[in-house]
Structures are given as structure tokens and as C-alpha cells.
Amino acid sequence: MxxxxxxxxxxxxxxxxxxxxxxxxxxxxxxxxxxxxxxxxxxxxxxxxxxxxxxxxxxxxxxxxxxxxxxxxxxxxxxxxxxxxxxxxxxxxxxxxxxxxxxxxxxxxxxxxxxxxxxxxxxxxxxxxTWSSREIVCERNYMEVSVKRAAPDDYAVPAHPLLGVNPTLDPRRGAEKKPMDAGFRITSIVFFTPEEKVMTVAEAQRSGYGIVSTPSRLVLRGPHTTSETYTHNVAGVPMTVLQTSTIFEKKWLATQINAAVACPTVKGSVHFTPNTITWFLPRHIDPLVSAGQLKLSEVHVGVDGERLDATEMAARRYSLSVNDIYVILEIPVGATGGYFKSHIQDDQYFTSYMIEPMLELLWTEDSTHEDTRYKVLFPIATPLMPRPAQVIDNTVPGERIFKVLIGPFGSDVALVNVSFPSEVLSVTDCSARGFNVLEHTSPNSSLKVFTLDVPFMDPVVQQTTVKGMAVFSLQLTLGLLVLPEFAPFSHTANLEATLVDIVAPSVSGGCDHENFYVLVQYGSEGFNFQTIVGKQTLTPSLAHLYGFKDNDTHFSLVVPFSAADTVFEAVESSSIRSRVDVTLKNPETNGNIQEFSLSCKFPLTLTECFPNGTITVLAVKLESVPNLKPSELTLSDPSCGPSYSDDRHAYFIFTGNSCGTTRRFFSNVMLYENEIALPDDLQTSQDSETEEPEYELKISCYYEIYTTRAVTFNPRPRRSEPYAENAKGELQVAMRIALDDSYSSFHRSEDYPIAKYLQQPLYIEIELMRSPNPQVSLELENCWATLNDDRTSKPRWNLIIDGCANLVDPYQVVFHPVWVDARVPYPSHFKRFEVQMFAFAEDQDNLNRQLFVHCDVAICDDRNGGVCNGQCSNQQNRIKGQRRAVSDAHSYRHVSSGPIKRN
Structure with a gap:
């Protein structure tokens, strides 16, 4: 049916x-x-x-x-x-x-x-x-009983639903051997709860029961929890019981088939210790079988529905025993066939061991040869067990690498990130940083551990010196998730290693108008490292080229700004920014000991405009376009290539009326313009192969027109002493932002844009560069902030006005004094002030915008007074509206810094 x-x-x-x-x-x-x-x-x-x-x-x-x-x-x-x-x-x-x-x-x-x-x-x-007379299955969500479709003659009863069922029948017995005649159909089902409850087939199916009637068998199936089931203790084990009689009718006859099923519950049938699970199943289960009716002839053990033989049980250390009352199965916690499930409670880590063993019993009766096969698939979960992770420090200090093992955890735990006091790194970030994060799973269980290697020289490791010993400290926290619940938790480890005080080699340097000066300190272990300049190892021939000098504590190099091992970062109208990279490597591990980069601006005239209309331009290959071939560059006219080129430079010579040069007239000047770039076909080909930016260099030459010059000739008297002509030069001014108010360390060019929180202080320093005259003074005139690098753009907020702090600013500028030290030979060449990070009122909703700081400064001879009287020396006069007195013996310069990004 x-x-x-x-x-x-x-x-x-x-x-x-x-x-x-x-x-x-x-x-x-x-x-x-x-x-x-x-x-x-x-x-x-x-x-x-x-x-x-x-x-x-x-x-x-x-x-x-x-x-x-x-x-x-x-x-x-x-x-x-x-x-x-x-x-x-x-x-x-x-x-x-x-x-x-x-x-x-x-x-x-x-x-x-x-x-x-x-x-x-x-x-x-x-x-x-091998169907038995009765087959019983206890599954996690249902109970099932299948019996032979046969009935004895004395089971026939009048086919009237009000007459009920013969009360002499024992519902524990299955059908007898005699087959039931064809033509019988199910009319009702009697449930013993233990009171009798009669249902039609349709009513039983609506109540969640499954009824299958084949020519040879009757199958009844239902969930564990229905109103027709009841609990019965068998040898102290609670059993869920379902007892039924199915009524078959044929004309004036009726017969019935008894079917019963009883399944154990976890509570009361399973005992737990920290190391063992013990499952007690009654040997004789009333009301299915009684000790005097059927005997236990077979017992089989399995996991996940599949039987295990004796050899496999021994390998897994399962133990089966049978006494007069129970069939007893013992399983070690963590044995093969189960798994550990992770749980988080109050940020504490727990595990439970889960397994689904199976017991299959066969009862037989010698006299009738009837048998009952009883199969129970029984999911078991141990109570939650606290499992604090262990931290095993496998560090060997001489290897200068922290090695830590943390665990065990269940296989359902995933490592998401590793937190250090200074930063949080994903697993991918850790691997890219060389931390070697690995996961190890035990082959005999579902537990795993994590290992992590961190070099002593990494910035996340803190180093102190105690009594001549170098003490390295590492604090880390694993960020973990339990799947599939995505339950987060963490585990912290604190490690420490001690070595004889070791000073690592270091690199420092500076620039003048032509060269980089690199100084490498050996450290406490001498010259035991490799030096990489740019991308080349420092060989004896390269060292000779760069003026290598050394002693017992350090060596120095002088690298021209245009050397092959430098890179050009940017070009401006009268200067070029060049950078040299120096890396110290451990020759044994090939790991980096220190990476150092020095970037400076060098005065360089790239474009020259001659009175006869000849124009010369030097184009250089920038770091941002590494695949550029300078020989392929042309002027606006693609037929005008460089007069000279190598792998880093291209030199052009042309006139104002050639090579696509254009001319424009203004009120008193004539402007010649051209452009250096790759030809269109090469530019398109390059863009399709790489994502490099286009190379484009604008060229401009201005010639004055309608200008009168007065020329006089004065014979110079003969003299024997040397004579120098008057000349004119440019004084350079630089603005930089310090890391703190000590003004000892500064942000490098690659740090920009600098990220600052609102009201976080900015420490600004302005320096008069490369002036050997102690009587020259640098003074601040006006400083202000804008939203872009155009100093004339709006909105604008004044920070310093006529040398004094803006009085309407709620967070006024704080001026810092400058003292003589190793970096500051002449304090009059420096100005320092502090301003708190702010946002423009009209820009509050866009916190990703950037600020630029601009200043007008005066350079003067402090012997002449005026603007050289000191910072904000005449505050009262400014309040009254009087501008500072300005001496003729000074010049003005403009300087800017940025961008500064608001966090």
C-alpha cells in the first residue's frame, strides 16, 4: 500500500x-x-x-x-x-x-x-x-518495524471496527508462519499507549506514520515523539515504545498483525568519563522480547550504519561485552569513527566528541524458528569538555626566529588573522611577511594545531637590553572562527628569548647637490652581511666605483644621483628627485636584515632655451615606467628622435621652428611649446601589454619681446689679484613633517599621503637648505591650508598671519624653538611649529579628503632687522593692522607639503 x-x-x-x-x-x-x-x-x-x-x-x-x-x-x-x-x-x-x-x-x-x-x-x-521474521530499525529521526505478512487462523475476528481486537493477543509476538490469504486489506490500526487507540490508515498517515503493505511484509514507521508512543524502562534504560496491531479485513473476516518497536534514549543508556563512552543496551527488550521467549544469537558493532569486524574494532580500541542484562559497547573519546566539534561559551573554547555507533542484535526462537533483527543507529555527543589551547615555545634563540605551536583545536576551527600590539595581519599577510603560518592535522583524530615562525628582526618583535643581554619579546593573538557557526574566539601567546646583546648592522645617509652619501654601521658581529645597492650586490669593482671607504666600525659609499643603481622618481622644472635603495642581507638565510631608501631632490636643468632659438631637452626614464626605451621617444613630430640616448636618458636638440614646435604670443613674451612622448603606435602597443602610465614631458621656452636693454662699457683696470664676476644663485627651502615633537625623524616621500586623525598634532619643520652663512635667517610670513595642491585654491584656512598664529583659530599654532644639534648647525636656518589636524567646515561629510599646507617664508640678513626681528616679534602692531616692517635685504620663497589624509 x-x-x-x-x-x-x-x-x-x-x-x-x-x-x-x-x-x-x-x-x-x-x-x-x-x-x-x-x-x-x-x-x-x-x-x-x-x-x-x-x-x-x-x-x-x-x-x-x-x-x-x-x-x-x-x-x-x-x-x-x-x-x-x-x-x-x-x-x-x-x-x-x-x-x-x-x-x-x-x-x-x-x-x-x-x-x-x-x-x-x-x-x-x-x-x-536474509529478511528476519521481524526487522526493527531505530534511526535518529524515526522508528521502523517490518514483519512478515502472515497470520494464524485463530487471529480472525469479526470485521467490525467497534468489536476491537482480541484482548488475549500478546503484542510482543510477530506474525506466525502461515501466510495470509490474498484479498485482505488494512482497515484500521490499533495503537497501545498502553491504552488502545484506533485509527484508520488515513488518520495514521496524517499523524505522521508511514504504512507500507507488500505481498510479503507489513512495514510501520513513525517519528520518536508522537502521542501514541510512551516511555518504558528496561533494566534501567529508558526506551521509547510504539505498539500496534494492524487490522486486515476480507468480506466477513478480519485478521490482525502485531508490530512493536522500542528504541533507547541517550539519557540513561550512555555513561561518560573524560576518556570513555559506555553504551548500555538491554539484552532482552520488553515489550519486544522476553528472556524466556527468544535468545540472543548475534551481536554486531558498526559506525555510521556499516559493520566493523573484530580486527577493525581492535584497531580502534572499541570494546564489546555481553552479560545477562546488557550488551555493553565502550568507545574511547577521540577514537576513529567520530570527530570533535568545537563550541564557544563566554569566549572559552570547549569540544564535544561526536560519534554514531550501531548495534545490531539477532534474537531467535528455536521452536518456531522465528527471529527478530534489531538495529540501532545511535548518535552520541559527549558533554562539553573545556580544552584550553596549549602554547609550546620551540624557539632556538641562536636561530633568531620565534617558533610557536598553539593547539590543539577541532578541525572545524579556522585561523583568520594574527594580531600583534602594533598591527593585525591576515594569514595571507603573514605568509607574505615571511611568518610561515602552517596548519597541522593529526592523522589519528580530528584535532589540529597551528605553528607560526616570526623572525627576531621583524618590527612586531620588541627588543630590550638587560645586563648586556638582548631580550626579544613577542606577543601575538590568534583570531579564530568555529565553522559553520562563524563563532569567533581568540588565543594569546607571549614569548621571550634572550641572546648575548647583538647590535644589528644599520644604514643611514644624506645628500648634497650631486651625490648620495651612504653610511653602513657594522653592528656587534662585524662585516658578516651582504650589501645590495639598487639591485646589484656590492662587489669590489662596484665598491671602487662608489668610493668605498671603511674601518672597523663602518663603511661609506658616495653614489652619484644619476648612477645606474639609482632610480628617478620625478622631474620638476629645475630639479630631479632620485632615490637609492640599500639592503643588508643575511647570506645564510637570504633574509633581509635592513632595508633603507634615501630620496632627494637634485638641481638639474632639463630644458635650456638659447638666444638663437635652439632648444635642448634631457628626458629621463622614471621608475613609474620601467619598460620605457628612451631611444623610442620623439618630439611632437614623430620623425624627431633624440640626438643621443642610452637606457636611462634621451637628449633632444631642435629649434623653435622645427619638430612640431608651436608658438604663442602674450603681452610681453613669446612662448615655444613641444612635447616628448612615445609615438602613438608604440604608446598603444605598450598600454595593451602593461598597465604603465603614459610617458609625457611638456617643454616650454619663454622669450621676452618689446624689451629695451641699456648697455654700458667700462674698461676694467688691470690688476694682478684674482677677480670674480658677480653671479646670482637660488636659495632652496624645504618643508617636512616630523614623526613627533623631537623633530629627529621625518616622514619620507613614499609615506604620503600621511594619515592623521582629527586633532592629532602635525609637527612641521621648514629649513633653509645648503646655506653656509650663519647670518642668514629664515622667517615665516604666512602659512595656510587648502584642500588641493594649488596654493591659491579655495577654501583656505590661515594658520600663520604675518608671522603670528591666527587669533581666530580655536586651536592656534604652537611654535617650537630650535637648538643646535648634530643635524642643526645654524638654528636661524630652521623654523618649527605644531598644528592640530582639522577638517574644513564644508568638508565634514567627506572624511577621505586631503589637506595641503603652504607657507610663504622670507630669507634675510638678520643684521638688517625688519622681518628678521624674530617670530611674531611685533604681535601688537599686527593686531592694530600694521604689517611687519620688511627690509630690502631679503627674498621670499614659497614651500608646500602634503597631501595629509584624514582618518
């Missing part, structure tokens, strides 16, 4: 964290027959939804939890997302031909928007040749 069913969903959601994107292998779904059940191994879901449907008569019917317990389906998923489906051979949808049962399932794994759905069909035919 077919089951009654409704359409619905049976969905299992599993989530997973993809720490590193990986290509997933093809899914391998398998199925097998395990006695009177079928098992389908789906494998890991990988974060997808699993939808299970059964195929019958070319129709696909989705399975709901209610339909699963009614028709003989169950499912389980472990901590890694591996999913297994169990199906009763007598399920509602099985196609039965001579006790060969075929079940076909459609499995749909539904992905998110980024993943496609997977559709798989599984069909399995199982033949169970």
Missing part, C-alpha cells in the same frame, strides 16, 4: 569560510547497501544548500523533515560539512521487485550568486536476502 505524502523541502544549510580561494575537485558521490538500509555519501557541501528529492514515476518529490521521518529518510553532517543520507529499503518510494529495492534520488547543491548549482542523481538497487 503506497504512502501518503505531501510536497515540501528538506534543506540542509552548511556554511564554510574560504580562507584561501581554491579550485574544488569534482564531487564524488557514492552509495552502498548496508543490510536493510542504503547509505549515500555526498561529501563536503562547500557552503552550498543541499536539496534532496526522490524520483518516482518520472516525478521528483522534495523531502521535508516530516516526510523524512514518515518515509524512512535521515541525514547527518559532520564538522567539516561532509554529509551522509540514510534511506530505509522499505521507504515509501522504493520500487520493489522480488525483494530488490531500487531508490532514485535527485541531489541539488544550490550555490550563491557566485557559484552555480550542482545537480546529481543517485540510483541504488539493494537486495536484502
Amino acid at each position: 503506497a504512502c501518503f505524502y505531501r510536497l515540501g523541502w528538506f534543506i540542509l544549510l552548511m556554511a564554510a569560510v574560504n580562507i584561501e580561494a581554491q579550485k574544488k575537485p569534482p564531487r564524488n558521490i557514492s552509495s552502498k547497501c548496508l543490510g536493510n538500509i542504503m547509505r549515500v555519501d555526498v561529501g563536503p557541501l562547500g557552503g552550498k544548500l543541499l536539496e534532496v528529492a526522490v524520483v518516482i514515476n518520472n516525478s521528483s518529490i522534495l523531502i521535508t523533515p516530516r516526510l523524512a521521518s514518515q518515509c524512512g529518510f535521515s541525514m547527518k553532517t559532520d564538522q567539516r560539512g561532509n554529509t551522509v543520507i540514510y534511506v530505509s529499503l522499505h521507504n515509501c518510494f522504493a520500487h520493489n521487485v522480488d525483494d530488490s529495492f531500487t531508490t532514485t534520488l535527485n541531489l541539488r547543491l544550490k550555490g550563491n550568486r557566485m557559484a552555480e548549482d550542482e545537480l546529481h542523481q543517485v540510483a541504488e538497487t539493494c537486495r536484502y536476502a
Whole structure:
């Protein structure tokens, strides 16, 4: 008789964290027959939804939890997302031909928007040749009993529903051997609760029961918790019991088949110790069998529905024993066949061990040869066990690497990041930093540990000196997640290692108008490192080229700003910014001991305009366009290439009326313009192959027109002493931002844009560069802030007005004195002030905008007074509206710094 069913969903959601994107292998779904059940191994879901449907008569019917317990389906998923489906051979949808049962399932794994759905069909035919008189299955979500469809003659009763059932019948007994005549049909089912309760087949199916009647057997199935079940203690073990009699009618005759099932509950049948799980199953289960009726002839042990032989049980250290009262199964906590599940409570880490053992009993009766096969698939979870992770320090100080092992954790724990006091790094960031983060899983359990290596010289390691010993300290916190719940927790480790005080080698340097000056200090272990200048190892020949000089404590190099081992970062109208990189390496580990970069501006005339109309231009290859070939550059006219070129430079010579040069007239000047770039075909080809920016150099030459010059000739008297002509030069001014109010360390060019929080102080220093005259003074006139690098742009906020702090500013500028030290030979050449980071009122909603600071400064001879009277020396006069007195013996300069980004 077919089951009654409704359409619905049976969905299992599993989530997973993809720490590193990986290509997933093809899914391998398998199925097998395990006695009177079928098992389908789906494998890991990988974060997808699993939808299970059964195929019958070319129709696909989705399975709901209610339909699963009614028709003989169950499912389980472990901590890694591996999913297994169990199906009763007598399920509602099985196609039965001579006790060969075929079940076909459609499995749909539904992905998110980024993943496609997977559709798989599984069909399995199982033949169970050794049917017992009575088959009982206790599954996680249903109970099932199957009995032979046969009845004794004395079971016939009048076919009237009001007459009930013969009260002399023992519901513990199955059907007798005599087959039931054809033509009988089920009219009602009597449930003993233990009182009698009569239902029709339709009423029983609406209550969640599955009823299958084949020519040879009657199958009754239902969930564990219905109003028709009751609890009965058997030898102290609580059992959920369902007792029934099914009434068959044929004309004026009625007969019945008794079917009963009893399944144990975890509470009362399982005992736990920290190391062992002990499961007690009664040897004789009333009301199924009594000690005097049937004897226990077989006991089998299995896991996940599959039997284990004696050898496999011994390898797993399972123990089975049988006494007069119980069948006892002992399983070590952590044994093969189960797994550890992680839990977080109050940020504390716990685990429970989960396993689904199976006991299969066979009772027989010698006189009637009737037998009962009893199978229990019994999911067990231990109570939560606190499992604080251990920190094992495997550091060998001489190797200068912290090596730490942290764990164990369950295999459902994922490492997300590692936090240090100064920064938080993802696992990918750690690997890129050379921290060597690894995960190790035990082959004999589902536990794992994490290992982490951190070099002593990394900035996250703190170093102090105590009594001549170098003490290295590392504090780290693992950021962890329990899957699939995404429950976060952390674990902290504090490590310390001590070495004889070791001073690492270091690099420092400076610039003048032509060269980089590099100084390398050896440290306490002498010259035991490799030096890399740019991308070349410092060989004797390269050292000779760069003026190598050394003694017992250090060596020095002089590297021209245009040397082959430097890089050009940017060009301006009268200067070029060049950088030299110096790296010290450990020759044994090939690890970097220190990386040093020095970037400076060098005066350089790139464009010269001659009175006869000839124009010369030097184009240089910048770091931002590493694949540029200077020889391929041209002027606006592609036929005008460089007169000379090498791998870093291209030199052009042309006139104002050639090579595509254009001319424009203004009120008193004539402007010639041209451009150096790659030809269009090469530019297009280069852009398609790389993402480098275009190379483009604008050229401008101004010639005065309508200008009168007075020329006089004065003979110079002959004299024997040397005579110098008057000349004119430029004094350079630089603005930089210090890391703190000591003004000893400054942000480098690659630090920009600098990130600052609102009201965080900015320490600004302005210096008169390369002036040997102590009587020259640098004075601040006006300083202000804008939102872009155009000093004339709006809005504008004044910081310093006529040398004094802006009185209407709620956070006024603080001026800092300058004293003589190793870096400051002449304090009059420096000005320092502090201003708090702020936001423009009209820009409050956009906190990602940037600020630029601009200043007008005066350079003067402090012997002449005026602006050289000192910072804000005439505050009262400024308040009254009088401008500072300005001497003729000074010049003005403008300087800017930025961008400064608001956090």
C-alpha cells in the first residue's frame, strides 16, 4: 500500500569560510547497501544548500523533515560539512521487485550568486536476502518495524471496527508462519499507549506514520515523539515504545498483525568519563522480547550504519561485552569513527566528541524458528569538555626566529588573522611577511594545531637590553572562527628569548647637490652581511666605483644621483628627485636584515632655451615606467628622435621652428611649446601589454619681446689679484613633517599621503637648505591650508598671519624653538611649529579628503632687522593692522607639503 505524502523541502544549510580561494575537485558521490538500509555519501557541501528529492514515476518529490521521518529518510553532517543520507529499503518510494529495492534520488547543491548549482542523481538497487521474521530499525529521526505478512487462523475476528481486537493477543509476538490469504486489506490500526487507540490508515498517515503493505511484509514507521508512543524502562534504560496491531479485513473476516518497536534514549543508556563512552543496551527488550521467549544469537558493532569486524574494532580500541542484562559497547573519546566539534561559551573554547555507533542484535526462537533483527543507529555527543589551547615555545634563540605551536583545536576551527600590539595581519599577510603560518592535522583524530615562525628582526618583535643581554619579546593573538557557526574566539601567546646583546648592522645617509652619501654601521658581529645597492650586490669593482671607504666600525659609499643603481622618481622644472635603495642581507638565510631608501631632490636643468632659438631637452626614464626605451621617444613630430640616448636618458636638440614646435604670443613674451612622448603606435602597443602610465614631458621656452636693454662699457683696470664676476644663485627651502615633537625623524616621500586623525598634532619643520652663512635667517610670513595642491585654491584656512598664529583659530599654532644639534648647525636656518589636524567646515561629510599646507617664508640678513626681528616679534602692531616692517635685504620663497589624509 503506497504512502501518503505531501510536497515540501528538506534543506540542509552548511556554511564554510574560504580562507584561501581554491579550485574544488569534482564531487564524488557514492552509495552502498548496508543490510536493510542504503547509505549515500555526498561529501563536503562547500557552503552550498543541499536539496534532496526522490524520483518516482518520472516525478521528483522534495523531502521535508516530516516526510523524512514518515518515509524512512535521515541525514547527518559532520564538522567539516561532509554529509551522509540514510534511506530505509522499505521507504515509501522504493520500487520493489522480488525483494530488490531500487531508490532514485535527485541531489541539488544550490550555490550563491557566485557559484552555480550542482545537480546529481543517485540510483541504488539493494537486495536484502536474509529478511528476519521481524526487522526493527531505530534511526535518529524515526522508528521502523517490518514483519512478515502472515497470520494464524485463530487471529480472525469479526470485521467490525467497534468489536476491537482480541484482548488475549500478546503484542510482543510477530506474525506466525502461515501466510495470509490474498484479498485482505488494512482497515484500521490499533495503537497501545498502553491504552488502545484506533485509527484508520488515513488518520495514521496524517499523524505522521508511514504504512507500507507488500505481498510479503507489513512495514510501520513513525517519528520518536508522537502521542501514541510512551516511555518504558528496561533494566534501567529508558526506551521509547510504539505498539500496534494492524487490522486486515476480507468480506466477513478480519485478521490482525502485531508490530512493536522500542528504541533507547541517550539519557540513561550512555555513561561518560573524560576518556570513555559506555553504551548500555538491554539484552532482552520488553515489550519486544522476553528472556524466556527468544535468545540472543548475534551481536554486531558498526559506525555510521556499516559493520566493523573484530580486527577493525581492535584497531580502534572499541570494546564489546555481553552479560545477562546488557550488551555493553565502550568507545574511547577521540577514537576513529567520530570527530570533535568545537563550541564557544563566554569566549572559552570547549569540544564535544561526536560519534554514531550501531548495534545490531539477532534474537531467535528455536521452536518456531522465528527471529527478530534489531538495529540501532545511535548518535552520541559527549558533554562539553573545556580544552584550553596549549602554547609550546620551540624557539632556538641562536636561530633568531620565534617558533610557536598553539593547539590543539577541532578541525572545524579556522585561523583568520594574527594580531600583534602594533598591527593585525591576515594569514595571507603573514605568509607574505615571511611568518610561515602552517596548519597541522593529526592523522589519528580530528584535532589540529597551528605553528607560526616570526623572525627576531621583524618590527612586531620588541627588543630590550638587560645586563648586556638582548631580550626579544613577542606577543601575538590568534583570531579564530568555529565553522559553520562563524563563532569567533581568540588565543594569546607571549614569548621571550634572550641572546648575548647583538647590535644589528644599520644604514643611514644624506645628500648634497650631486651625490648620495651612504653610511653602513657594522653592528656587534662585524662585516658578516651582504650589501645590495639598487639591485646589484656590492662587489669590489662596484665598491671602487662608489668610493668605498671603511674601518672597523663602518663603511661609506658616495653614489652619484644619476648612477645606474639609482632610480628617478620625478622631474620638476629645475630639479630631479632620485632615490637609492640599500639592503643588508643575511647570506645564510637570504633574509633581509635592513632595508633603507634615501630620496632627494637634485638641481638639474632639463630644458635650456638659447638666444638663437635652439632648444635642448634631457628626458629621463622614471621608475613609474620601467619598460620605457628612451631611444623610442620623439618630439611632437614623430620623425624627431633624440640626438643621443642610452637606457636611462634621451637628449633632444631642435629649434623653435622645427619638430612640431608651436608658438604663442602674450603681452610681453613669446612662448615655444613641444612635447616628448612615445609615438602613438608604440604608446598603444605598450598600454595593451602593461598597465604603465603614459610617458609625457611638456617643454616650454619663454622669450621676452618689446624689451629695451641699456648697455654700458667700462674698461676694467688691470690688476694682478684674482677677480670674480658677480653671479646670482637660488636659495632652496624645504618643508617636512616630523614623526613627533623631537623633530629627529621625518616622514619620507613614499609615506604620503600621511594619515592623521582629527586633532592629532602635525609637527612641521621648514629649513633653509645648503646655506653656509650663519647670518642668514629664515622667517615665516604666512602659512595656510587648502584642500588641493594649488596654493591659491579655495577654501583656505590661515594658520600663520604675518608671522603670528591666527587669533581666530580655536586651536592656534604652537611654535617650537630650535637648538643646535648634530643635524642643526645654524638654528636661524630652521623654523618649527605644531598644528592640530582639522577638517574644513564644508568638508565634514567627506572624511577621505586631503589637506595641503603652504607657507610663504622670507630669507634675510638678520643684521638688517625688519622681518628678521624674530617670530611674531611685533604681535601688537599686527593686531592694530600694521604689517611687519620688511627690509630690502631679503627674498621670499614659497614651500608646500602634503597631501595629509584624514582618518
